[in-house]
Amino acid sequence: MTRTLGIGMLGYGANGKIHSLAYKSLRMYYDPCPASVKLISVCAEHKETARKASEQAGYHHYTTNYRETIMNKNVDIVDCLSLIIFTKTMSSKR
Numbered sequence: 001m002t003r004t005l006g007i008g009m010l011g012y013g014a015n016g017k018i019h020s021l022a023y024k025s026l027r028m029y030y031d032p033c034p035a036s037v038k039l040i041s042v043c044a045e046h047k048e049t050a051r052k053a054s055e056q057a058g059y060h061h062y063t064t065n066y067r068e069t070i071m072n073k074n075v076d077i078v079d080c081l082s083l084i085i086f087t088k089t090m091s092s093k094r
């Protein structure tokens with residue numbers, strides 16, 4: 001049985017879309033695939049961007065608060081794609 005890993009995404013610009021698509025297509029590249037993934041939570045700076053990310057990519061939860069994503073009990077991997085300034089702000093408030 002393949003293990004399922006929950007993905008949390010911080011930032012959803014062009015790279016967030018690319019990474020989301022890559023997670024969804026892992027089985028096309030790996031046979032057998034070492035794990036399946038479930039898109040759990042996406043965090044973006046603007047609520048509308050986060051909502052669209054949830055709709056477009058299929059994330060179960062969206063937020064503008066990164067803590068909600070990194071503390072989500074169903075998230076096993078946090079993919080940090082946010083801008084450098086946003087990343088510095090997040091790490092300094094941790």
